[in-house]
Amino acid sequence: MTFATLGLIEPLLRALETLGYQTPTPVQAQAIPAVLAGRDLMAAAQTGTGKTAGFALPLLQLLTMEGPKVAANSARALILCPTRELAEQVHASVAEYAQHLPLTTYAVYGGVSINPQMMKLRKGVDILVATPGRLIDLFRQNALKLNQLQTLVLDEADRMLDLGFSEELANIYRMLPKKRQTLLFSATFSDDIRLLAGQMLNDPLSIEVSPRNVAANTVKQWVVPVDKKRKPELFVHLMRKGRWKQVLVFAKTRNGVDALVDKLQGLGINADGIHGDKPQATRQRALDRFKSSDVQILVATDVAARGLDIEDLPLVVNFDLPIVAEDYIHRIGRTGRAGNTGEAISLVCADEVNMLSAIEMLTRQTLTRKMEPDFEPEHRVPDTDASGQVVKKPKKPKKPKTSGGGGKRNLGKWVDSGEAAPVEPSIKPVRKVPVFNTGPRKKK
Ligand code: AMP
Secondary structure: OOOOOOOOOOOHHHHHHOOOOOOOOHHHHHHHHHOOOOOOOOOOOOOOOHHHOOOHHHHHHHHHHOOOOOOOOOOEEEEEOOHHHHHHHHHHHHHHHOOOOOOEEEOOOOOOOOOHHHHHHOOOOEEEEEEEHHHHHHHHHOOOEEOOOOOOEOOOHHHHHHHOHHHHHHHHHHHHOOEEEEEEEEOOOHHHHHHHHHOOOOOOHHHHHHHHOOOOOOOEEEEEEEOHHHHHHHHHHHHHHHHOOOOOEEEEOHHHHHHHHHHHHHHOOOEEEEOOOOOOHHHHHHHHHHOOOOEEEEEOOOHHHHOOOOOOOOEEOOOOOOOHHHHHHHOOOOOOOOHHOOOEEEEEEEHHHHHHHHHHHOOOOOOOEOOOOOOOOOOOOOOEEEOOEOOOOOOOOOOOOOOHHHOOOOOOOOOOOOOOOOOOOOOOOOOOOOOOOOOOOOOO
């Protein structure tokens, strides 16, 4: 199968040739004809499967082939993304695919001044990529009208709900014309998402390119059990031993990101961090420098790293396991993309055993454990398996303590006495399901 046989027009085929896309990925093969035929779509596709082109290519074609010119302060298609980084990235892809088309594209998101965005919208844009909060601001300030909107794309819909955007989505839903095409993409499909889809979509075609909630099988995954306090030391040890060149590291909290970056930089390691507290420009710069290999280690929280597309990333390290098991799939989806192989290593301490068990249950696999010599944990990580069982072995009787507190002998410079590992209270966002006005939808 080729992109031409899917019915794409010549300017798009030319752009794909420049990008080196030869064969459609499975999600593209299914989504492109359905979207061109005007269908609503509910697609379960992992990151790295090519889903962006799956919706963007047919969308660009429909906008080129049909519909009036975009009016002032209007958009003909809207792509909603959960984070600024993802909005930027999706916009960059859309702009590449659209390079030979007479269409305008633009991305808006919070954390930067709204005025230039309002100016830019004056002439209208064909495709607008937006995060939910900024979109609502622009709408309320009359900088954007949505009555000309013909297509809505919800990208990473599960993450939008996880981030607490359910109210914003309900508000946006009320702003939209009833007659429209809606495409919903999500790496994982919870019951909340299915409910949202039931309200937003009209007779959607369901696409599932990989089994539900199964992690990318191009990624070699394993776990290294370790005591919480020795994680930074183990990370540096593994980095040096494996001669890691480019690693994306996930930490649970913003403080955790900062603490690890400080420690790595203190050792002269070329590291940077991204999280939600950093200004957008700083985050983008760190990401660009990581992509161009000027930064070797990028430490990120889940929110900041969501959906980032970094070509040929060989390795992802979970310095902390994610609180939400589904994030594990998103994290390791940063590697093993577009047919490449990758590795995902998780440093797991005894406190995280329930998270490990939840991940194994979700991904239906028991992750291989590799004990690192000299880092065997004093606090054993209980056995787990894909059934969700945590097997707690009876504790061994404690040896009498010798003087000198042997427990900290290997901590080196990483842990001052009284310093806790980088942990702050983990607040899981409350998942709210939007309540939509479910009046009858007009038939298209
Ligand atoms: P996505 O899942 O949309 O984030 O895409 C993941 C990566 O795969 C991106 O770097 C795309 O540029 C790349 N990609 C998408 N579709 C194709 C294709 N058909 N052939 C080669 N690379 C692709």
